[in-house]
Amino acid sequence: MFSLHDRKLAQEIVFKIKKLDVKLKFMHVCGTHQDTLVRNGLDYLFRECGVNIVQGPGCPVCVTTPMEIEEIMLLAEHGKIIATFGDMINVPGEKHSLRDMRENGYAIHTVYGIEDAVFLAEKYRSRDVVFMGIGFETTAPTTAAVLLKKLPSNFSILSCHRVIPPALKTILDMGEIRIDGLIEPGHVSTIIGLKPYEFISREYNIPQVVAGFEPLDLIMAVWLLVRQIENRDALVENEYTRAVKKDGNIRAQEIMKEVFEPVDKRWRGFPVIPKSGLELKKEFDEYNARKKYDEELQEVWDKEFKEPRGCRCGELLRGLLSPQDCPLFGRKCTPDTPVGPCMVSIEGSCNIEFRYKKKTTV
Amino acid sequence: MFDIPLPVCLAVPGKIIDIDRKKEYAVIDYGDGTKRRVNITLVDVRVGDYVLVHAGFAIQVLNEKKASETLDLFRNILSAGEEK
Ligand code: SF4
Numbered sequence: 150m151f152s153l154h155d156r157k158l159a160q161e162i163v164f165k166i167k168k169l170d171v172k173l174k175f176m177h178v179c180g181t182h183q184d185t186l187v188r189n190g191l192d193y194l195f196r197e198c199g200v201n202i203v204q205g206p207g208c209p210v211c212v213t214t215p216m217e218i219e220e221i222m223l224l225a226e227h228g229k230i231i232a233t234f235g236d237m238i239n240v241p242g243e244k245h246s247l248r249d250m251r252e253n254g255y256a257i258h259t260v261y262g263i264e265d266a267v268f269l270a271e272k273y274r275s276r277d278v279v280f281m282g283i284g285f286e287t288t289a290p291t292t293a294a295v296l297l298k299k300l301p302s303n304f305s306i307l308s309c310h311r312v313i314p315p316a317l318k319t320i321l322d323m324g325e326i327r328i329d330g331l332i333e334p335g336h337v338s339t340i341i342g343l344k345p346y347e348f349i350s351r352e353y354n355i356p357q358v359v360a361g362f363e364p365l366d367l368i369m370a371v372w373l374l375v376r377q378i379e380n381r382d383a384l385v386e387n388e389y390t391r392a393v394k395k396d397g398n399i400r401a402q403e404i405m406k407e408v409f410e411p412v413d414k415r416w417r418g419f420p421v422i423p424k425s426g427l428e429l430k431k432e433f434d435e436y437n438a439r440k441k442y443d444e445e446l447q448e449v450w451d452k453e454f455k456e457p458r459g460c461r462c463g464e465l466l467r468g469l470l471s472p473q474d475c476p477l478f479g480r481k482c483t484p485d486t487p488v489g490p491c492m493v494s495i496e497g498s499c500n501i502e503f504r505y506k507k508k509t510t511v
Numbered sequence: 512m513f514d515i516p517l518p519v520c521l522a523v524p525g526k527i528i529d530i531d532r533k534k535e536y537a538v539i540d541y542g543d544g545t546k547r548r549v550n551i552t553l554v555d556v557r558v559g560d561y562v563l564v565h566a567g568f569a570i571q572v573l574n575e576k577k578a579s580e581t582l583d584l585f586r587n588i589l590s591a592g593e594e595k
Contacts, residue, residue, distance in 0.1 A: 150524075150561070150575070150578060150579075151524045151561065151573055151578050153581060153582060155582055155585075158582065158585060158586060158589070161589060162585075162589060165589070234566075261566065261567055262566035262567030262568065263566065263567070264550060264567050265567070284566070287522065287565050287566075287570060288565065288566055290553055290568070290570065291550070291553075291565070291566045291567065291568045291570075294550065294552050294553055294568065336522045336563065336565065336570070339522070339563060339570055339571035340570060340571070365585070369585055369588075372588075372589075373588070390574065390577040390581065390584075391573055391574050391575075391577045391578035391581055392563055392571055392573055392574070393571075394571075394574075398553060398554065398570065398571050400553055400554070400555070401553045401570065404553065
């Protein structure tokens with residue numbers, strides 16, 4: 150009922166875009182958009198129409214920094230039970246990954262959501278359980294909602310949640326890449342609505358469309374962006390009206406405000422992005438792993454961690470490269486032997502490219 | 512051990528078929544035979560509503576009316592371009 154199918158309409162739109170003979174670059178910030186684009190060959194199709202679409206920093210696992218990965222691994226080393234989302238455990242750290250640690254007997258669990266992590270804490274009362282909370286505005290409210298409940302005292306959270314709009318601003322301010330339009334992430338937008346994007350259209354004169362995840366959603370989004378450019382408009386349009394309300398999910402926004410405070414945060418491949426991270430407010434110190442275990446964590450906080458050698462994830466996340474531009478893609482770096490997080494995460498552009506195209510740069 | 516490769520920004524639609532007394536959890540039918548218990552404290556829902564589910568939570572109620580109008584809306588947008 151909520152999927153869209155109309156081949157003829159899709160072809161008609163593509164034909165119209167092609168006729169306009171444009172040369173444009175759009176950015177989206179969502180692994181699921183990238184999946185739809187590559188799986189359906191829309192990336193090629195649009196490129197033939199003169200529209201090049203790149204994936205920006207829209208992969209929560211990928212933008213998590215080496216420091217955050219070392220933080221969670223150190224807590225595992227100190228005997229905590231670690232719970233996090235599936236892909237996270239395969240991200241290579243300086244020495245190893247969480248998966249390697251698990252194979253060596255450390256307690257690393259993957260969970261479907263934060264409530265499963267709380268369940269672990271209830272089950273193993275005598276152990277400390279740390280949930281590594283990653284994800285953007287889609288996931289952050291789930292962490293917030295749980296914090297407002299009564300929680301077991303052996304449970305805490307390492308918050309690695311981030312918000313999208315400040316990252317968009319930083320990409321534009323860095324000015325490394327020309328962006329003619331932005332395709333905004335549908336599911337993040339179900340929470341935040343349209344308003345947080347408005348300053349970008351206003352201040353940077355960039356058209357934006359919030360889009361869903363069917364091929365036709367993205368085809369329509371591209372058409373709406375092209376049409377705005379032809380009309381010299383710069384607006385925030387909503388193509389995904391079946392899920393995204395103008396004001397978003399107000400209750401989720403309020404719960405987030407109650408629990409988190411925005412903090413300056415580094416993203417992989419980026420400098421510190423002002424007010425882009427969500428840290429737990431002071432009232433929740435007893436559930437904040439960075440407060441609860443600050444003495445243990447000091448050891449990693451004093452260090453600097455580098456990106457894996459040869460990995461180009463940083464440039465990829467800033468929209469400067471495509472996976473096939475990386476010399477390691479498909480050779481040294483594959484989903485079974487990932488060098489960087491963009492090959493680990495099923496939302497990472499290298500992983501998506503490999504899964505659907507499996508081509509190397511040869 | 513089984514690892515769940517959850518796409519962190521993906522949410523899946525499902526139909527609410529039962530809600531507990533405290534209005535904290537609901538049973539969601541995904542239409543493919545799978546049913547799951549999800550937290551509904553982020554949304555205001557009734558039995559029969561469709562919701563987007565992410566990481567064990569319903570994060571937004573889907574708008575059936577808008578869903579059924581989307582294709583017509585797209586066709587209108589397209590023909591509006593024609594008149595110019
Ligand atoms: S192919 Fe591997 S090494 Fe290259 S950018 Fe992608 S993840 Fe990094």
